[in-house]
Amino acid sequence: MAVFSDAWIDRTSTDSVKWKVPKKIYRRDDLLPMWVADMDFLSPREITEALIKRAEHGIYGYAAPPGSLFSTIRLWLEKRFHWTVPEDSILLGPGVVSSLALAIRALTDAGDKILIQSPVYHPFYQVIKNNGRELAVNPLVYDGNAYTIDFDDLERKLKNGVKALLLCSPHNPVGRVWKRDELEAIGALCEKYGVYILSDEIHADIVYEPNRHLPIASLHPAWERQSITFMAPSKTFNIPGLQASFMVIADRDIRKKVKREQQKIAFHGPNLFANIAMEAAYQHGEKWLEELLSYLKENVRMSIEFLKTELAAIRPVVPEGTYLLWLDCRELQLPEEQLMKALIEKGKIPVGTGEKNYGEEGDGFLRMNIACPRPMLEEGLQRFKRAFS
Known part of the structure; x- marks a missing residue:
């Protein structure tokens, strides 16, 4: 049985930084966050079981x-x-x-x-x-x-x-x-x-x-x-x-x-x-990790293919590692503030801004976290497209 499914797991009531911070900053409840580098997957079952077993001791x-x-x-x-x-x-x-x-x-x-x-x-x-x-x-x-x-x-x-x-x-x-x-x-x-x-x-x-x-x-x-x-x-x-x-x-x-x-x-x-x-x-966790890598590799392929066909002005840098897509948006010729305004107000999708977070060499780039179930990724890509349509 596969470890990973396409189930979209609700994290909004877990004090998740990924989900809570954008809501607080932008005062919106309709955002799909794809910014900070944590994943929307369950951790390996063995970790959960080990934590529960120790917690049950009570001291x-x-x-x-x-x-x-x-x-x-x-x-x-x-x-x-x-x-x-x-x-x-x-x-x-x-x-x-x-x-x-x-x-x-x-x-x-x-x-x-x-x-x-x-x-x-x-x-x-x-x-x-x-x-x-x-x-x-x-x-x-x-x-x-x-x-x-x-x-x-x-x-x-x-x-x-x-x-x-x-x-x-x-x-x-x-x-x-x-x-x-x-x-x-x-x-x-x-x-x-x-x-x-x-x-x-x-x-x-x-x-x-x-x-x-x-x-x-x-x-x-x-x-x-x-x-x-x-x-x-x-x-x-x-x-x-x-x-x-x-x-x-x-x-x-x-x-x-x-x-x-x-x-x-x-x-x-x-x-x-x-x-x-x-x-x-x-x-x-090794078996879990191997399945994660397979799932992420397909997420990378799917994201790059989507951008190539639907948003050709945005060029992704194909990652050799990490679950982060670095996106060259310079052809849009929009300052960072306008990029983010479009993403939040039209796309409703917070991602990482290039120059603000990664230095002046990041000007015109965005960072997108694609470590999530496929339905969430598909929704995120559609929102990304909507932001710049």
Whole structure:
């Protein structure tokens, strides 16, 4: 029996950020949200069962993560990415963004330059600026079909005093799954100029064949020693509300610095239910994930075909990974405010705006989350068409 069905599950009474926030902002009850990156699918049954079983005990005191959680994470990394890590290199965190901010504070000082590759996930900007660090930008190059890295510009920026690179791999929002030669070039430059690699790999599991995710730290011992890899089951298994993530830190000195920063904020680890969900996800969720990838791949195909035939002026960037469509709307020649006005007032469909959320290189683009049942996706695409008809 298939795990996924086309059932449209009502989330409006669950305090879902995805569904609640647009209603509050726009004061409308008729919106179909396709903006924030969580899915409208039920999480794996084994996660729900594990949480219910623990909840039925009735006592929810302080809890340490089980030792089996670390071996479970290690086995997942070995099986999915052929990456062998010692268990003591794994540190738990509440969420990837929080852990990124913590790592920046542990490894850099106020005023240090930190580099991003834009357009990129908007919290990257926030964790740099809010911690008093200086933003350096290596814009990705878009040729009308796909994005690549400008390595000449990257080297110029790295040798000009950059302390850390925030790598988004797979890349949100442009959907690139970086190839081995691209990651090797990044690693070699960061090694050459002594730059830390802070690699957000939260979408590592959402990759479409024949593409393959490669953790940059797994490619060379030197890059592993100067890297922190941030991962989580949250995007993979649709459990972001449980705040469960982990870091892989091979270097003992870097690990000490991060632990010291955790101690400064009195971080005691993910909560009881986060640990349970994370272990259940990685122990039992692989079959569910394979069916998810198959379902999402068809959603991608369907969305691209619809836009090609019904809205030729909007060009989707075909994603190699993630469940996010990055849409080139520049041919419409509408400023971002008018794009959003049409989407909300005519289409009644909130999506992610390019420049506001992903930097100036996102001007004229939109990000659309297509991780939802087919009837919801079909409705969303029709609303998208209505917005610009």
